[in-house]
Amino acid sequence: MAVISSEKFCAPPLIPVARPLLPSADALLPYLRRIDQTRIYSNMGPLTRELEERLERHFSVPAGSVATVANATLGLTLTLQALGARPGTLCLMPAWTFAASGHAAVAAGLRPWFLDVDADDWCIKPTSVLAAIRRLGADKVGAIMPVAPFGGRVDTAAWDVFYEQTRLPVVIDAAAAFDSLRPGQVPSVVSLHATKVLGAGEGGFVISRDRQIVIDVQRRSNFGFYGAREAKVLATNAKLSEYASAVGLAALDCWPATRAQWASTASSYRKALAGWPDIAPMPGLNGLVSSTFMVRVAASLGRVGPMAMDLARHGIATRRWWGGGLHEEHAFVEYGRDPLPITTELGRQTIGLPCARDMTRREIATVCAALANVTGLDGPSRRSFASGLDATPYDEPALLALGTV
C-alpha cells in the first residue's frame, strides 16, 4: 500500500470550497457545430442573440431586455456609463460586497462610498440610502449600487420606486443572483462566471425592462458603435463571444437539473445544521439556490478566521469570500464610508463552506463533522445531524479532482 505523504494529502485540500461544473464538451458540441456552419465567432452573433432571447424568456421580460457582456464587472461599469452617472461623484454601495463592485464604479470614474448593510438580508435598502444621501449631500451622490449577496434577493421593486423618486442612477450588482433576480426598470447585472449557479466560464448580462439602457450597454460593449462603425460614446470592448454563448446556452439547457442539484446541496446542509442554532445559514435564501453556502457563526464560538484555519487542518477548505468588507481592501481604503458595525460583524462571523452542485451528502457530513469538531459543538448534535443524512457512498475520486477557483 502506498504511503500518502501529508504534503500530498493536504494540498490541495480534501474538500475544496468550490468545484464548478459546467456543461461537458459533448453538450457543447451541437452549438460548436453551429459556429462551424455560420463562421461567426463574436460581435453579437446568432448564439449570443439566442442566449439573450432565452434569458429574456427565462426571466419573463420583453424582447430587448437583456444584453450579454464579457463579464459582470464590465457590465456594471458600462451600465453606470449608460445611466449617465457623473464621473467624480460618489457611488453608494454596501461595504459587504466583492471587489468587482468597487472596481466597476472606479472604472466608470466614480468614487465608492461604503454603507453598512442590514442584518436581516445583508443588503442596503432605499430608506437607509436616502438617509445617507441627505447626510452626504444630494449633489455629491452620482449613483447607487445595491448588491445581492451570495444569491440573495435584492428588492428590485423597491429600487424602481427609489429611482422614480430620485432619478438617481441605480444599478444592482446581482452577480450571484441568477436564481433570485426579479428584473425591474432598474438594471441588474448578473455574472455567468464558472463559480456561479449558471456559468459560461466568463460572461455576464445586463437585464432591465428599460430597453434604452440595454441598447446603450450593448453599444458601449462594442466600441460605442451605433449601427455604423463610428464610435459615438465612451465605450470599450465587452462583447461575449459565440463560444461563451454556446456554454451559456448549454448550461440553460440543463438548468432545471442543475438547479435541483444546487437545491439539494443547500438542503442537505440545512438539514445537517438544523440542530445547531449557533451556526445559521445565510438569511433570505429559503427556496432560492446559490453557488455558495454561507453560514453565520455565533460570536460565542469565536471568530471565523481561526476557525477556517482549524477546518483547513481537517481538510476542509472554506472562504471568507468578502474578507472583512471591501472597505478594508487596499485598493479601496482611500474611499469614504459610514460606520460599518454589521459589515464588520459579518466579516468576523460568516464563512463560506464547501459548496458544489454535485457534492455528496457524505461530503457535507464530513464538512459538518469538522465544523462541529472545531467549534466544540460535536457530541449529541453531531450525531443528530449525521443520522439525518443518507449514507451515500463517499466519492473520493471526485473529491480529488479539485479545481482552483
Add this chain to the structure above:
Amino acid sequence: MAVISSEKFCAPPLIPVARPLLPSADALLPYLRRIDQTRIYSNMGPLTRELEERLERHFSVPAGSVATVANATLGLTLTLQALGARPGTLCLMPAWTFAASGHAAVAAGLRPWFLDVDADDWCIKPTSVLAAIRRLGADKVGAIMPVAPFGGRVDTAAWDVFYEQTRLPVVIDAAAAFDSLRPGQVPSVVSLHATKVLGAGEGGFVISRDRQIVIDVQRRSNFGFYGAREAKVLATNAKLSEYASAVGLAALDCWPATRAQWASTASSYRKALAGWPDIAPMPGLNGLVSSTFMVRVAASLGRVGPMAMDLARHGIATRRWWGGGLHEEHAFVEYGRDPLPITTELGRQTIGLPCARDMTRREIATVCAALANVTGLDGPSRRSFASGLDATPYDEPALLALGTV
C-alpha cells in the same frame, strides 16, 4: 430554375469584406475534454497558462512575458494602468487607428492626442513624437500608444530606446500584428479577435520582456488580487476563459497552415494588382501576413467612398476600416490633435478589399475585375492580371456562407 431576386442576391454581398475561419469543433474537442477533466473554466487555468507558454515560445521570449486578457482593448487599458500612466494627462496616438486605441486610453483616465502618421508605413515614430512632446509640454504627456496598422510592423526596438530616454509609458497597440510583432521591453498588446490572423473568438494578450509589467497586467485583469483575495490596485475583470484559451491553442496548432493561407491570399492580390501602379497594396507588409488587404488608390482615380459604393453594386463588400481617422469619430472629436494631412489622405484614398484566408483565386479575380471596372482601369491591365492567376474553380457555396464581422 428559380429566379433569384436582386434583393436576395445583393444582401448579403456576394463577396464579404471578411470571412473569419477559426478552428473547427473537432479541433477544439481534445482541449474541451481536458476542461471536462480539470473542471477549471477560468481564472488562469491550465489551458490559459499553456496558451501563454506557447505564445512565449512562438515569440521566443522568456517565461512570464505573456499575459492573456479577455480582449486587446482591455489589455491596452490595463497596461496603461500598470505602466503608471497618470490620469488626466495626454496619451499620444496616431489618428490613423481603430476606436479601441482611443477608448482604451480614455478608460485609463487619459486624454487622446492625435498625431499624424508617416506615409511610408502608416505609423507614428519616436522622432515626431519627441517633437510633439516638446510642443505640448513634457508634463502634459502621460503616455504614448504607437499603433501597428493592419498587420504592419511597429519598430519596437526604436520604442525601447525612446522609453529608455524618456521613461514615458509606451504601450504598442499591436492588435493586428500577431505576425509582424517583435516583442521588446515596451509592452505590446495583440488581439485574438475572430477577425485577426490568429483568432480565439474574443481574446488578446500583452507581451513584454519586462516581466514586472506582465505580472502587473495579469493582476489587474483579476480584480487586483496579488496572491491573496484582496484587491491591491485599480483593476477589473479581463480574464481569458479556458474556453477561449482552448480556441487559441487549437488555432496555434494549425498556425503554419493558417499563415500559408493568409500569405496566399495576399500574394494573389499582389500578383493581380502588380500591373496597376494606381492601386497599391499597403506598404511595409512584404513577407508578413495580415487579415486585411488594404490598398491605396491614386487620387486621380477619385476618393474611395464613392468607389466602395460602386463596388457594392458589383457585389463586392469593402471597408474603410478606420473611416477618415479616429479624430473624426463622434466620441473623440473633443480631443486635441496635430495637423493630420497624411491621415486625411489615407482616409480618402485607402480601402480594405475582401480578405479571407480561404479566398479562392477566382474570388480575388472577381474583386479585382470589379475594382478595374469601377476605377476605369479595365482594359489591357485587367486582362494582364486575370491571366496571371490559376483558373481555380469558382467556390460559390463558400461565397454564400457569409458571416457578418
